Amino acid sequence: MLRKIPSSLWETHYFGKTPLPLIAIGVLTTLFYIFSKPHFDDFSDFNKLVLSLSGLISIKIYAAPVWKHPVFHMFWWALLLAVCHWFFLTLALPDLAGDYPKLDHIARLFVFIIFAWWLAGSTQNTLLFWSIASAAVVLAPWIAGDGLADFQRGFLGERIGFGIRNVQHSAMFFGTVLLGLLIFLPRLLRAPLQHYGKLSLWVLAFIIIIAGVIISQTRATWLGVIAGLLTALFLIFIEHRKSFSKKYLLIFFILSACLAILIITNSSLVIERATAELDTIQALLRGDWSSVPLSTSEVRSSVGERLYSWRAAIDMIAQRPLLGWGEQGIDYLFDNIQYNQAHYQALNFGHLHNLYLEITLQYGLLGLAAYFYLLGWFITNARLAWKRGDMPGDVLLFFYAFLCFWSVINLFESYLIFWTGVFLFNVVMAGGLVHIWKPTLRTNSSTPSVISGKDRK
Numbered sequence: 001m002l003r004k005i006p007s008s009l010w011e012t013h014y015f016g017k018t019p020l021p022l023i024a025i026g027v028l029t030t031l032f033y034i035f036s037k038p039h040f041d042d043f044s045d046f047n048k049l050v051l052s053l054s055g056l057i058s059i060k061i062y063a064a065p066v067w068k069h070p071v072f073h074m075f076w077w078a079l080l081l082a083v084c085h086w087f088f089l090t091l092a093l094p095d096l097a098g099d100y101p102k103l104d105h106i107a108r109l110f111v112f113i114i115f116a117w118w119l120a121g122s123t124q125n126t127l128l129f130w131s132i133a134s135a136a137v138v139l140a141p142w143i144a145g146d147g148l149a150d151f152q153r154g155f156l157g158e159r160i161g162f163g164i165r166n167v168q169h170s171a172m173f174f175g176t177v178l179l180g181l182l183i184f185l186p187r188l189l190r191a192p193l194q195h196y197g198k199l200s201l202w203v204l205a206f207i208i209i210i211a212g213v214i215i216s217q218t219r220a221t222w223l224g225v226i227a228g229l230l231t232a233l234f235l236i237f238i239e240h241r242k243s244f245s246k247k248y249l250l251i252f253f254i255l256s257a258c259l260a261i262l263i264i265t266n267s268s269l270v271i272e273r274a275t276a277e278l279d280t281i282q283a284l285l286r287g288d289w290s291s292v293p294l295s296t297s298e299v300r301s302s303v304g305e306r307l308y309s310w311r312a313a314i315d316m317i318a319q320r321p322l323l324g325w326g327e328q329g330i331d332y333l334f335d336n337i338q339y340n341q342a343h344y345q346a347l348n349f350g351h352l353h354n355l356y357l358e359i360t361l362q363y364g365l366l367g368l369a370a371y372f373y374l375l376g377w378f379i380t381n382a383r384l385a386w387k388r389g390d391m392p393g394d395v396l397l398f399f400y401a402f403l404c405f406w407s408v409i410n411l412f413e414s415y416l417i418f419w420t421g422v423f424l425f426n427v428v429m430a431g432g433l434v435h436i437w438k439p440t441l442r443t444n445s446s447t448p449s450v451i452s453g454k455d456r457k
Contacts, residue, residue: 010128014121014441018062023118026054030118034133037423038164038173039143048111055114065443066117071433074374075110081370082106085363089326096328105327108422115430121441123392126431127184133427134180137173138205140164141212154215162212168413169420171218175225176424178209179405183232183398220412228405232397239393306353306412308339313357317364324364333361351417355410358417375403378429381436391435399432 015023033047059066066072086101119125136143141150144163154160161167181202188202213221312333316325325332330351334344352358360368382399385391391399406415406425415421 011120011122011125014438014445015058016062016444018058022054022058026051026058026118029054030115031129031132034115034129034427035136038136038140038420041419051118052111052114055117059117063117063444065440066437069437069440070377071110071113071437074377075107075113078106078110078370079103081366085323085367086326088323092320092323093326096326096332098326098328102327109416109425111422112426112430112433115426116433116437119430119434121434121438123395123435126395126434130180130427130431134177134205137177138208140170140173141208151211151215154211158215159217160212160215165418165420167216168218168220169415169418171213171216171221172409172413172415172420172424174209174212174216175221175228175405175409176402176428177205178213178225179228179232179401180398181206181209182229183401184394187394220409224405224408227408228401231404232401235397235400305344305347305349309333309337309344309349309352310354310357312337312339313352313354313361317357317360320364321360322364322366324360324362324367327362329361330358351414353413355414355416358414375407378432378436379403382432385435385438388439390438391432395431395435399428402428 010027012023029047029051033044033051036044036047082103082105083101086097089097115129119129140162141147145160150160150162159167161170164170164173185202188198191198213225316329316333333352334341334349337344352361356368359371363370379400382391382396386393386396406428409415410421416425
């Protein structure tokens, strides 16, 4: 019978009775999508459609318990809230409501459900999935950039984005991969000796990624990486006896310390960029708005631009705190902003460089509460999955470190309104959901309900 895919290629034992051709279509389009999306956006959209439709069909027909999982309930509630929000906007602000509720903007935030389904409850599949997505980032300088020439210009002082939308978004991808390389290194070191050839690939990837993080000159990413690593270290110190030996704790600590020393002492780019607008930040802390610069065509202050737009956004939010102004509220803000309006319009400012203000302005405190509920659900259930033995310790560490990194960088950019942020969010959250919903997958499995030793590692 043509029913099994070798486990060395892709574990399939939680797919229930899903036909092999449908599995092959879903898995292959998923893997191709996560590698192609960062660089070949138009071509990858077809893959997204195929993997989503095949996934929904597979779950609906062959995995009734999964279809009833709480994560689907959140999805339906999110769509319902979007419809209700649009309806109330048509009554209160008809000029800003739009002709119809844009449910696709909500649905795309839940693609992680389909990704997680095709990962089949497997840690092995998840790590391969994340590795392929990481390879797209590591190879970005040669796929979309100018290769070594980018690094040469970068270390001469130019901000480099390697052709991924812009520098900030490139830094977001590189920072995430950097966290993964550090956190999963102990797993690589625990591998059999014949797998140590992978260590050379790790070293090469690490050099590329750390260089990319530095020459991106993106302060939010630097801060986010530090926060993510500190989160991982804190969790290790609390639970290391249950998940890591002291040997690997020491390795992780030394690597993190070396990384910090490298960035702080050996890169003038980091120091210059980190101190570039200290006067502006100090003026804000003093409450002295008269000393916060307004940008001009000759002299720009990225901090000042953000601060004045945030100030205007807070004024608007105060007028409609519960339900916000809708998706066109951002355009309304920059068309009527009191601070340097001509400059914002010349730059075509279309977002607030702060995800939390962005959500609150568009969807109100209700929308912000829904976003935090989703994150809180993942944080709580990821820990429960780890305590059950369904989620390996290093996967939990990476998941929590990423959420910390993600939360920090979104203080300074609205990543989730761009395809880059949506893509990264779905890729990482899928790896968390894979392990969270394992008990549900077991009820749908055609094999005995057991936890393999491989999934505990």
